Amino acid sequence: MTTLSKAPDWQVARWFNTEKPLTLAALRGKVVVLEAFQMLCPGCVSDGLPLAARIHETFGRNDVAVIGLHTVFEHHDAQTPTSLEAFLHEYRIGFPVGVDEVGEANGIPQTMAAYQMQGTPSLVLIDRHGHRRAQHFGHVPDLRLGAEIMALIVEPEPADQTAAGD
Amino acid sequence: MTTLSKAPDWQVARWFNTEKPLTLAALRGKVVVLEAFQMLCPGCVSDGLPLAARIHETFGRNDVAVIGLHTVFEHHDAQTPTSLEAFLHEYRIGFPVGVDEVGEANGIPQTMAAYQMQGTPSLVLIDRHGHRRAQHFGHVPDLRLGAEIMALIVEPEPADQTAAGD
Amino acid sequence: MTTLSKAPDWQVARWFNTEKPLTLAALRGKVVVLEAFQMLCPGCVSDGLPLAARIHETFGRNDVAVIGLHTVFEHHDAQTPTSLEAFLHEYRIGFPVGVDEVGEANGIPQTMAAYQMQGTPSLVLIDRHGHRRAQHFGHVPDLRLGAEIMALIVEPEPADQTAAGD
Amino acid sequence: MTTLSKAPDWQVARWFNTEKPLTLAALRGKVVVLEAFQMLCPGCVSDGLPLAARIHETFGRNDVAVIGLHTVFEHHDAQTPTSLEAFLHEYRIGFPVGVDEVGEANGIPQTMAAYQMQGTPSLVLIDRHGHRRAQHFGHVPDLRLGAEIMALIVEPEPADQTAAGD
Numbered sequence: 192m193t194t195l196s197k198a199p200d201w202q203v204a205r206w207f208n209t210e211k212p213l214t215l216a217a218l219r220g221k222v223v224v225l226e227a228f229q230m231l232c233p234g235c236v237s238d239g240l241p242l243a244a245r246i247h248e249t250f251g252r253n254d255v256a257v258i259g260l261h262t263v264f265e266h267h268d269a270q271t272p273t274s275l276e277a278f279l280h281e282y283r284i285g286f287p288v289g290v291d292e293v294g295e296a297n298g299i300p301q302t303m304a305a306y307q308m309q310g311t312p313s314l315v316l317i318d319r320h321g322h323r324r325a326q327h328f329g330h331v332p333d334l335r336l337g338a339e340i341m342a343l344i345v346e347p348e349p350a351d352q353t354a355a356g357d
Numbered sequence: 358m359t360t361l362s363k364a365p366d367w368q369v370a371r372w373f374n375t376e377k378p379l380t381l382a383a384l385r386g387k388v389v390v391l392e393a394f395q396m397l398c399p400g401c402v403s404d405g406l407p408l409a410a411r412i413h414e415t416f417g418r419n420d421v422a423v424i425g426l427h428t429v430f431e432h433h434d435a436q437t438p439t440s441l442e443a444f445l446h447e448y449r450i451g452f453p454v455g456v457d458e459v460g461e462a463n464g465i466p467q468t469m470a471a472y473q474m475q476g477t478p479s480l481v482l483i484d485r486h487g488h489r490r491a492q493h494f495g496h497v498p499d500l501r502l503g504a505e506i507m508a509l510i511v512e513p514e515p516a517d518q519t520a521a522g523d
Numbered sequence: 524m525t526t527l528s529k530a531p532d533w534q535v536a537r538w539f540n541t542e543k544p545l546t547l548a549a550l551r552g553k554v555v556v557l558e559a560f561q562m563l564c565p566g567c568v569s570d571g572l573p574l575a576a577r578i579h580e581t582f583g584r585n586d587v588a589v590i591g592l593h594t595v596f597e598h599h600d601a602q603t604p605t606s607l608e609a610f611l612h613e614y615r616i617g618f619p620v621g622v623d624e625v626g627e628a629n630g631i632p633q634t635m636a637a638y639q640m641q642g643t644p645s646l647v648l649i650d651r652h653g654h655r656r657a658q659h660f661g662h663v664p665d666l667r668l669g670a671e672i673m674a675l676i677v678e679p680e681p682a683d684q685t686a687a688g689d
Numbered sequence: 690m691t692t693l694s695k696a697p698d699w700q701v702a703r704w705f706n707t708e709k710p711l712t713l714a715a716l717r718g719k720v721v722v723l724e725a726f727q728m729l730c731p732g733c734v735s736d737g738l739p740l741a742a743r744i745h746e747t748f749g750r751n752d753v754a755v756i757g758l759h760t761v762f763e764h765h766d767a768q769t770p771t772s773l774e775a776f777l778h779e780y781r782i783g784f785p786v787g788v789d790e791v792g793e794a795n796g797i798p799q800t801m802a803a804y805q806m807q808g809t810p811s812l813v814l815i816d817r818h819g820h821r822r823a824q825h826f827g828h829v830p831d832l833r834l835g836a837e838i839m840a841l842i843v844e845p846e847p848a849d850q851t852a853a854g855d
Contacts, residue, residue, distance in 0.1 A: 269775030277767030337503025669835025
């Protein structure tokens with residue numbers, strides 16, 4: 192049997208597009224799509240964020256929560272929360288976006304480190320029970336991702352999953 | 358309860374890309390994606406057929422069968438099986454394609470009429486039990502279609518579905 | 524000095540989208556863009572013909588004449604004039620299109636052979652004096668082609684060009 | 690006779706991708722393509738800047754000079770030179786880029802005001818004599834722009850142009 196592991200909690204310094212902070216625990220019961228990006232990463236702008244926006248539009252809000260995470264690991268002075276706020280406005284990003292908390296030494300922010308992301312864009316799928324089920328770095332085809340998300344939406348409540356990896 | 362209706366059998370004059378004729382009955386147990394097209398329909402060439410090819414590549418052959426159906430309802434002299442054969446070769450269509458059987462009076466071929474398709478491209482989703490579950494005319498976003506197909510792949514075997522609408 | 528050579532006359536079996544046959548001689552005074560294609564050539568459908576249509580829309584009819592040439596060198600039974608007529612209708616090709624005259628032995632039609640084209644799509648630029656000035660096989664970027672066409676449009680009437688290569 | 694007017698000099702606070710400041714006067718003799726943009730303007734990122742980069746690659750450096758101009762008229766705190774530097778690095782912009790000098794009252798920078806630009810992206814064509822010949826706001830098709838640039842490249846030296854509008 193494959194044991195499933197809980198997705199790490201995220202550490203967010205500041206939120207946009209939401210009135211109050213969002214936690215993985217509070218989203219339990221929904222499939223969570225976590226889109227990690229940097230505002231000056233070309234592949235995030237042309238590919239990752241539009242994909243996240245399509246997911247946000249396609250699936251019901253009760254089934255799927257799309258969360259952006261600004262994981263700045265380079266150009267820290269250029270990609271500040273002030274710049275991010277203007278970016279989100281200009282690109283009309285409507286889903287909640289958190290700013291990943293500054294990390295210790297190497298410039299990698301805390302949540303990005305906890306998830307061991309390889310870079311941006313990275314997309315993480317978390318099931319209704321809070322388990323990390325997939326993590327993609329770079330381009331993900333819509334057809335495949337639509338299938339992966341639906342597989343988690345319709346997943347029956349398995350007794351062994353809720354017990355595993357906690 | 359929604360009663361589900363059986364997808365109409367298809368009437369095919371000639372097959373390409375398969376050694377023997379394919380029937381819906383023989384595909385029972387798989388999700389069937391039926392892509393109805395005409396070789397000289399621009400939206401089929403730019404949109405519908407590439408989508409069908411992506412489905413063919415993305416999902417396992419044991420789960421999903423992609424079937425093309427050449428539903429010629431105009432330009433009959435131009436879209437002959439001879440022309441279709443060259444078209445399939447040039448566009449490297451790898452999945453099985455049937456030529457819809459000529460219809461009675463109005464130029465609409467038989468399967469297209471039985472499915473009451475509005476035009477081409479039309480995409481039909483048929484579940485593992487042979488029930489028609491969705492039919493789309495025109496563009497379908499990959500993300501949504503990936504989700505719809507996966508919903509049928511993982512569908513549990515319901516006792517009431519097999520009895521309904523037959 | 525570069526000597527310029529006259530573009531070969533084209534041999535056309537049948538014309539579409541023009542009331543009377545077109546000859547290079549009759550187009551003298553205009554820049555001629557000759558787009559050689561096959562209706563079942565994917566690169567012609569997705570790239571070459573839309574480019575030719577954009578040229579047709581962008582430049583004045585007194586400056587530039589866009590001429591399609593159906594140079595069938597394979598799948599002769601599939602790409603008949605009957606099929607071509609439906610193709611031109613469905614793809615809304617508005618510029619004149621000639622069917623290249625069947626060739627001698629190897630299936631290469633006569634004009635395609637005279638121009639020594641490597642395949643389809645091929646785009647030939649002919650100046651106001653009837654000299655062939657450029658010939659491209661495959662994709663040509665719009666920016667570069669726009670520049671090449673304009674260079675021929677504004678070309679001053681040089682005394683030596685009219686004398687060379689005839 | 691159309692009188693041609695000199696393009697306004699640009700006021701630049703800081704340059705990137707050039708060792709020394711660039712002036713219109715020093716570029717006399719070349720066709721100048723001035724691409725005015727903001728780093729957080731989606732249409733600039735997806736459309737205007739890639740077009741400028743294609744122009745930079747397509748035409749000879751002795752014929753055409755491509756100059757970017759960062760005309761920040763909104764989100765001034767977000768689109769600082771520090772952020773711009775990271776942006777130019779990530780998007781691999783290779784041509785010289787100047788930061789338009791802060792304006793007086795309404796947030797419009799000085800060069801943008803002098804050229805009376807309507808917004809970003811704006812593309813200005815300046816001929817070899819320093820006259821402004823075209824100014825486009827928003828999308829410009831490659832084919833048309835290639836033609837416009839070439840028309841200026843090959844333009845004969847007219848006696849009346851150098852005298853007009855100065």
